[in-house]
């Protein structure tokens with residue numbers, strides 16, 4: 041059974057005339073990579089600030105690990121809300137030494153986290169010589185020092201170049217695989233799609249959607265097919281009455297969409313009746329982007 045690690049109910053925050061967060065309900069399950077997705081100003085940072093006790097809520101409640109938030113429960117959370125400040129002339133290791141003292145963490149963790157974020161080779165270089173991506177990885181290393189159960193990241197790839205973005209996303213996936221829950225705020229749909237298992241969409245402080253990335257992607261726009269007899273499969277696809285667009289992808293598989301909603305079992309039966317057995321069938325889903333845009337314009 042999944043365990044709820046964060047439960048938010050009716051959380052609200054107003055700044056003067058701006059309702060930054062409005063009656064927010066949200067649940068995050070242990071082991072998920074949860075994306076808080078929304079355009080600028082939708083209330084993501086305010087929500088995270090409240091959850092970490094740095095911003096005062098107006099009303100509503102939230103529970104970490106099934107309990108009212110306490111200093112103890114916050115120790116189980118590692119977070120990067122803004123670009124953290126490190127000493128520019130000190131090395132990565134020296135900077136983490138300082139953090140480990142503040143957090144009362146064994147020094148032996150420093151090598152572990154530097155290895156985990158791929159900075160062990162650069163451990164003794166001054167922070168100021170690091171690229172933005174490396175600085176962000178060091179920030180993540182610092183958040184991981186106390187071995188938290190949960191990691192909170194606000195726009196972790198902001199300002200990075202494509203390679204830096206890819207590295208951080210890989211690192212996030214890696215950290216999730218090691219068993220940690222991750223909550224990630226992002227305005228990038230692509231990021232949520234690539235990294236997250238679950239997500240919620242915020243719009244002007246309101247939650248307008250919450251669901252699993254996989255399920256939200258199963259819009260069934262078409263199919264990807266292969267068979268031991270690709271020539272015959274191609275022919276059958278061309279002749280199928282409901283076929284719309286047919287192409288071959290870079291894996292050599294046939295990608296086909298339908299004119300009208302298709303009962304896949306009927307299509308499958310048609311192939312078998314005509315002597316073609318599929319070795320691969322997968323659905324190509326309606327992109328999350330389309331759904332996200334639909335949700336935002338609703």
Ligand SMILES: Nc1ncnc2c1ncn2[C@@H]1O[C@H](COP(=O)(O)OP(=O)(O)OP(=O)(O)O)[C@@H](O)[C@H]1O
Nearest residue numbers: 055058060078079080081082083084085086087227
């Ligand atoms: N300290 C503050 N004082 C006044 N208004 C604020 C303050 N912090 C946030 N706001 C407003 O609250 C709303 C939500 O802001 P928030 O930063 O939470 O959104 P966001 O989704 O994180 O956006 P971004 O990605 O741009 O930070 C915005 O309209 C913002 O201008």
